[in-house]
Amino acid sequence: MTDITPDKQTPRAESPLREAWGMFLRNHAAVAALVVLVLICFTAVLGPWLYPTDPFEMVWAPFSPPGDNGFLLGTDYLGRDLLAMIINGARVSLLIGLAAALVSIFIGVTVGALAGFYRGWVEEVLMRITEFFQVLPTLLFSMVLVALFGASLPMITFAIGVVSWTAVARITRAEFLRIRELEFVMASRASGVPNAKLMFGVILPNALPPIIVQSALMVGSAILFEAGLSFLGLTDPNVVSWGQIIGSNRQYILDASYTVTLPGLAIFITVLAISLVGDGLNDALNPKLRQR
Amino acid sequence: MNVLRTFLVRAGYAVVLLTAVLVLNFSLMHLAPGDVADTISQSMGGADQELLDQIRADYGLDQPFLVQLGRYVGGVLQADLGFSFFYNEPVTKLILERLPATLLLVFSAQILALIVGVVLGVISAQKPNGIASYLVTFTALFGYSAPVFWTGILLLIAFSLQIPIFPVAGMRDVTVDGNFWVEAADIARHLVLPMITLASVFLALYSRLARASMMEVLGSDYVRTAKAKGLSPREVVYKHALKNAVSPVITLAGLQFSAVISGAVLVEAVFSWPGLGTLAFQSIIARDTPTILGILFFSALVVIVGNLLTDLALRLVDPRVGGRK
Amino acid sequence: MALLEVENLRIELSTRDGTAPVIDDLSFHLDAGETLSFVGESGCGKSMTALALMGLLPERIGRIASGAIRFDGEDLTKASPARLREIRGNDISMIFQEPMTSLNPVFTIGEQIAEVLRAHQGLSRQAAWDHAVELIDAVRIPNPKGRAGDYPFQMSGGQRQRAMIAMALACKPKILIADEPTTALDVTVQAQIFDLLRDLRAQTGTSIILITHDMGAVAEMAERMIVMYAGRKAELGPVAQIINHARHPYTQGLISCVPHLHDVLTEDRPELFEVPGIVPSLRDFGRDECLFASRCAHVTDQCRSARPPEKSFEGGQIADCWHAEAM
Numbered sequence: 001m002t003d004i005t006p007d008k009q010t011p012r013a014e015s016p017l018r019e020a021w022g023m024f025l026r027n028h029a030a031v032a033a034l035v036v037l038v039l040i041c042f043t044a045v046l047g048p049w050l051y052p053t054d055p056f057e058m059v060w061a062p063f064s065p066p067g068d069n070g071f072l073l074g075t076d077y078l079g080r081d082l083l084a085m086i087i088n089g090a091r092v093s094l095l096i097g098l099a100a101a102l103v104s105i106f107i108g109v110t111v112g113a114l115a116g117f118y119r120g121w122v123e124e125v126l127m128r129i130t131e132f133f134q135v136l137p138t139l140l141f142s143m144v145l146v147a148l149f150g151a152s153l154p155m156i157t158f159a160i161g162v163v164s165w166t167a168v169a170r171i172t173r174a175e176f177l178r179i180r181e182l183e184f185v186m187a188s189r190a191s192g193v194p195n196a197k198l199m200f201g202v203i204l205p206n207a208l209p210p211i212i213v214q215s216a217l218m219v220g221s222a223i224l225f226e227a228g229l230s231f232l233g234l235t236d237p238n239v240v241s242w243g244q245i246i247g248s249n250r251q252y253i254l255d256a257s258y259t260v261t262l263p264g265l266a267i268f269i270t271v272l273a274i275s276l277v278g279d280g281l282n283d284a285l286n287p288k289l290r291q292r
Numbered sequence: 293m294n295v296l297r298t299f300l301v302r303a304g305y306a307v308v309l310l311t312a313v314l315v316l317n318f319s320l321m322h323l324a325p326g327d328v329a330d331t332i333s334q335s336m337g338g339a340d341q342e343l344l345d346q347i348r349a350d351y352g353l354d355q356p357f358l359v360q361l362g363r364y365v366g367g368v369l370q371a372d373l374g375f376s377f378f379y380n381e382p383v384t385k386l387i388l389e390r391l392p393a394t395l396l397l398v399f400s401a402q403i404l405a406l407i408v409g410v411v412l413g414v415i416s417a418q419k420p421n422g423i424a425s426y427l428v429t430f431t432a433l434f435g436y437s438a439p440v441f442w443t444g445i446l447l448l449i450a451f452s453l454q455i456p457i458f459p460v461a462g463m464r465d466v467t468v469d470g471n472f473w474v475e476a477a478d479i480a481r482h483l484v485l486p487m488i489t490l491a492s493v494f495l496a497l498y499s500r501l502a503r504a505s506m507m508e509v510l511g512s513d514y515v516r517t518a519k520a521k522g523l524s525p526r527e528v529v530y531k532h533a534l535k536n537a538v539s540p541v542i543t544l545a546g547l548q549f550s551a552v553i554s555g556a557v558l559v560e561a562v563f564s565w566p567g568l569g570t571l572a573f574q575s576i577i578a579r580d581t582p583t584i585l586g587i588l589f590f591s592a593l594v595v596i597v598g599n600l601l602t603d604l605a606l607r608l609v610d611p612r613v614g615g616r617k
Numbered sequence: 618m619a620l621l622e623v624e625n626l627r628i629e630l631s632t633r634d635g636t637a638p639v640i641d642d643l644s645f646h647l648d649a650g651e652t653l654s655f656v657g658e659s660g661c662g663k664s665m666t667a668l669a670l671m672g673l674l675p676e677r678i679g680r681i682a683s684g685a686i687r688f689d690g691e692d693l694t695k696a697s698p699a700r701l702r703e704i705r706g707n708d709i710s711m712i713f714q715e716p717m718t719s720l721n722p723v724f725t726i727g728e729q730i731a732e733v734l735r736a737h738q739g740l741s742r743q744a745a746w747d748h749a750v751e752l753i754d755a756v757r758i759p760n761p762k763g764r765a766g767d768y769p770f771q772m773s774g775g776q777r778q779r780a781m782i783a784m785a786l787a788c789k790p791k792i793l794i795a796d797e798p799t800t801a802l803d804v805t806v807q808a809q810i811f812d813l814l815r816d817l818r819a820q821t822g823t824s825i826i827l828i829t830h831d832m833g834a835v836a837e838m839a840e841r842m843i844v845m846y847a848g849r850k851a852e853l854g855p856v857a858q859i860i861n862h863a864r865h866p867y868t869q870g871l872i873s874c875v876p877h878l879h880d881v882l883t884e885d886r887p888e889l890f891e892v893p894g895i896v897p898s899l900r901d902f903g904r905d906e907c908l909f910a911s912r913c914a915h916v917t918d919q920c921r922s923a924r925p926p927e928k929s930f931e932g933g934q935i936a937d938c939w940h941a942e943a944m
Contacts, residue, residue: 132312134547135599137591139554140572144584147576148324220437227439228558232573246442257449264442272437513718519673520713521733521784522706535723610723611768 023284030280033273040270044094047087055080055088055240066258076245076259077252085240086266092241093267096157097223103161104222105215108168109204115169116176117199127173130166138163139228146234153236160225164218171214175207182206209285216281220274227267242267295607302603306596311365313592317585318364322357324581373589374582378575383586386571391590393463394567397559398552398594400483401490406545409495410538413502417510417537418529428499435496440555444489444562451485458484461564486563490555494548498541506537539610546602549595619646620791620824621670626684628662628669630899631677637899638682639665641848647792652818652825654839654856656832656871660896661845663828667794670826671711672701689791707737710785714797716777720769726753726780727765733787752783756813775806782813789821796828811838832875836860841933844868847897847908854934864928864936864944866913907939915940 025031043050058079066074066082074082115126142159149155179185180203188202227243229235235244242263249259330344348354355363367374373383416425451458459465459482464475509515510533518532560569568587575583606613628640640662647653655663668674669681672693686693688709693701713719721729730752731745740748746765753761756779769777778798785793795814799807811834818825827838835842835856842859844852844867852865863869894912901908907920919939928941938944 132309134550135309135592135595136313136588137550137553137557137595139557140588140591143557143572143576144320144588147579147584148320148581150325224439228441228554231439231441231558232561233577243439246439246445250445253445253449254452257445260442260445261449264439264445267442268438271439272433275433275436513713513715514721516673517713517719517781517784518721520671520705520711521736522702522704523732523736524702527732527736532721532724536721612722612770 020284024280027280027283029276030283033276033280036269037273037277040090040273041094043087044090047090051084051087053081053084055084057081065256066262074256074258076249077256082245082259082262085245086242086263089240089242089245089263090266090270092153092239093223093226093243093270096153096160096226096241097219099157100160100164100222100226101215101218103158104163104165104218105168105211106165107161108165109172109211111165112169112172112174113176113199113204116173117180117195117203119177123173126169130169133163133166136163139225142225142229143232143234146229151234151236153239156226156229156235160222160229164222164225168211168214168218171210172207175210176203179203179206213278213282213285216274216278220271220278223267223271223274299600302600306600309596310589310593313589314365314368315361317589318361321581321585322360368589373586376575376580376583378578378580378583383582386583387568387586387590390567390571391594393565394553394556394560394569395594396479396483397486397490397565397567398549398556398598400487401556402494402545402548402552402598404487405491405494405498406541408491409498410502410534410541412495412499413504413541414506414529414534414537416499416503417506420507425503428503431492432496432500435493438492439558440489440493441558441562443492444486444559447485447489448562458482463566486559486565489562490552490559493555494545494552497544497548501544502537502541505540506533509533509537512536535609539606539613542602542605542609546599546606549598549602550591553591553594620649620689621647622685622687623666623670624685624687626666626669626686627682628665628674628679629682630665630679632899634900637848638903639679639848639899640669641903643684643850645843645850645853647824647826649791649824650818650822651841652827652839654827654829654835654842655845656830656835656842657845657851658830658896662848663845664796665848666845667711667796667826667828670709670792670794671705672696672698673705703737706733706785706790707788708790709792709794710788710790711794711796712778712781712785712798714800716774716781716801719781720777722769725766725768726772730765730780730784730787733784737788749783749787752787753780755786755817756780756783758783774802775809778802778806778810779813782810782817786817786821786823790823792824792826793818794826794828797830798827799831799834800829807834814838832860832871844871848902849908850935850937851909852934852936852938854930855932858932858934862944864930864934864941865909865938866915866940866944867909868936869944915943 060075060079060081062075062077062079068074076082076085111126111130115123115130141163142156145159145162146156149159176199185198185202188198193202226241227246230241230243231247231250233247235241235247245263246260249256253260345354353360364374371384373387375381376383376386379386412424412428412431416422416428419425463482464478465482469475510529512533514536515528515533518528523532556567557569557572559565560567561573564570568591572584572587574580575587603613623646624644626640626643627638629636630639643662643666645653655666657663665674665679668679670686670693674680681694684694688704693704696704720726724732727746727749730749731740731742734740734745734748735742738745750761750765753765758764758776758779764772764776769780772780782798793814798814799810802810814825815838817823825838827834829835839856841854842856843850844859844865846867852859852863852868859868860872863872897908897911905924906922907913907916907925910916910920913920917939925937925939925941927935927937929935930941936944
């Protein structure tokens with residue numbers, strides 16, 4: 001009821017972005033998660049300079065427990081410094097997470113936009129393709145791709161991206177179907193705006209909020225995905241990532257559990273932070289939820 | 293017979309999807325660097341060009357793409373997915389030996405996640421600030437963010453070192469030998485940890501949706517009607533509300549089959565569960581392409597069957613699906 | 618003693634701005650076999666009264682702050698939840714405005730009717746089902762045996778409302794509360810539903826509380842009526858007498874909205890008339906003034922300074938208006 005009451009003072013012209021940011025700040029968990037996430041990114045970018053130990057170098061005897069012998073997180077089965085590995089692993093995990101999410105968003109938005117905009121047989125064909133990808137178990141399919149075409153970072157990124165776009169496609173299509181019927185789109189269409197501009201210049205900007213929220217979540221699940229692949233050993237042996245640390249130490253779980261639990265904790269915290277930020281974005285960008 | 297017709301349409305569509313999987317499979321095999329001849333020659337320790345050509349001719353690899361594709365699809369129709377040079381056995385046989393273990397894991401985890409998820413959702417919907425509600429929020433955050441293999445490893449550590457009441461590896465104990473029930477109990481004991489690990493991811497999804505759906509249903513007009521009839525709270529919640537609230541959760545569970553199988557691959561690796569995931573893992577290390585592709589085909593088949601079962605379950609719960617009569 | 622006596626009922630609703638009295642000091646009675654109608658615009662508290670009688674006020678939001686609801690001498694505001702469940706659907710039952718959403722979509726009509734009989738009369742499954750089929754027949758749904766196995770989505774709106782009525786009357790309640798039973802239905806179906814309710818009342822002797830904003834329905838169905846405005850009673854009395862000579866300006870406005878209620882359109886009311894202005898917001902409920910004052914043509918300073926008292930007239934007509942005598 002209070003919402004409807006007009007303010008006595010003249011309403012300030014607040015940009016939608018500022019307003020969304022204000023909404024985001026109200027979600028304390030999301031703000032805390034954002035801080036954690038910034039710290040993690042900071043570590044990933046600057047960590048190797050701040051803590052210059054080589055993650056591949058054998059620095060001590062294997063399985064030195066955390067805290068002993070000057071190694072905060074101990075050493076792994078080859079006597080490598082676990083802290084250095086986790087810091088360097090952050091780079092690969094975050095990088096693949098981001099890049100794979102971008103790939104899947106690109107595919108998903110393109111497919112969803114075309115399907116929602118053109119309807120008819122285009123939509124029919126594209127949605128059947130989407131369903132086809134939903135039937136393939138994602139992890140198995142990307143395992144196959146990586147196994148057949150080699151475990152390079154670009155291939156892994158592509159393999160993750162190419163199996164995870166279906167949710168983005170469905171959301172984008174639904175938004176396009178809704179927005180294409182709105183008046184301002186009709187008006188643009190009537191005034192002869194070309195289709196490509198109509199799709200990506202007029203409709204897409206208005207469809208962005210749910211796509212952005214989904215994209216944030218995609219980064220989280222891509223990180224989990226990469227961790228799963230490298231846990232299974234499907235990873236570039238020349239780089240270190242969180243999942244790969246777990247995978248390579250897997251046989252020694254019972255002897256030195258920290259070599260597995262600590263990198264897992266890093267993944268958990270990162271993905272948790274991303275999903276909390278995603279929740280915050282959802283509250284901030286979804287006007288329907290604001291009413292509650 | 294409307295139901296039968298719908299079922300036939302669905303089945304026909306499933307066949308189309310599976311054929312598409314086969315075509316994709318074959319194209320991947322074709323595109324990938326190296327072929328069967330290379331694999332064989334490697335296992336023989338190298339071969340000259342003449343022998344390679346001989347092998348290619350024997351396996352029809354010198355034929356045009358479409359001919360080879362036709363033969364591949366034709367083979368699958370006769371339950372022939374090719375031959376594994378690594379295991380020295382037909383791929384179909386390899387897979388069928390391991391499929392039951394994966395099916396057991398996948399379906400038991402799905403059912404566990406559904407039951408616990410719905411129960412948690414129902415309890416927490418009635419008390420939005422109660423313990424169950426916090427539990428739902430917590431499991432949702434954990435299940436979504438924790439890598440499933442990490443969860444498995446944590447359980448494995450806990451149950452092998454701290455509280456060794458459940459076996460942490462394999463599917464059966466070789467020393468256990470007895471009648472059907474004794475062996476079933478042994479398998480069930482081995483199943484507990486992998487099942488819980490796999491279920492934890494999906495429990496998160498289902499409990500959250502069940503709570504939201506139940507809260508919506510509890511505010512609906514027909515629940516008010518049920519109360520106005522003087523029914524007990526138990527009947528109102530567990531009969532009138534639950535049967536409505538459960539439909540979206542079942543729909544979601546149907547969409548998750550492919551993700552559950554993906555998760556099962558990792559869980560099988562952690563707990564050495566002798567299923568398709570472990571086979572996939574081993575054949576990838578061995579670069580055993582026919583087996584890998586066979587597994588992809590079978591797992592797509594499991595997803596499709598899972599979807600059909602979901603459809604049937606929905607029909608049982610909600611008469612509006614499919615329009616009875 | 619009347620079948621139902623409501624005394625000084627006050628129902629408070631928690632809102633973001635605090636609590637608001639959605640029902641403010643309401644008293645009325647209902648005799649056996651009588652039809653009493655509640656009239657007023659949406660948001661005036663008609664439905665809240667009904668829910669309070671059923672003990673179904675929205676949990677955590679609405680509560681009975683004071684007053685008594687005496688049914689057969691028993692104060693329902695003090696009854697236990699278990700006792701209220703015994704009464705609901707058995708002695709007092711209710712049909713709702715939206716037949717489309719008020720029936721459970723995943724159970725058959727027969728089951729939804731039979732369920733009431735099993736709960737309150739302890740009938741066996743088979744006996745309850747057979748009785749449900751008889752009830753479906755009684756509300757004039759053709760082919761009752763076959764339709765009992767239908768789901769709500771297989772029925773029309775009118776049929777669903779008939780099924781709701783069958784469900785409500787299954788245990789031969791002493792009071793039937795009908796909350797806008799025909800608002801969601803086609804005009805032709807509306808008349809059929811009212812015919813049905815009238816016939817069933819004649820057969821069973823059930824008292825009816827009819828909640829509506831349709832003055833035509835009131836004139837057709839009810840002996841007495843209560844006009845509600847902003848959570849308060851505006852006027853109460855025999856229907857014919859009020860239509861003939863309303864003592865509250867709001868009632869007069871409502872009646873003049875409906876042309877055919879007057880036998881002759883008199884010269885001084887040559888055209889249809891609407892009640893100007895809007896209903897006060899929940900925040901203003903409970904103020905010590907006449908809440909209708911802002912929309913009233915006869916407003917004086919007195920109306921804005923104190924809540925009007927009840928003024929009784931012959932024939933049991935009561936109006937809460939400072940100027941009731943002059944009307």
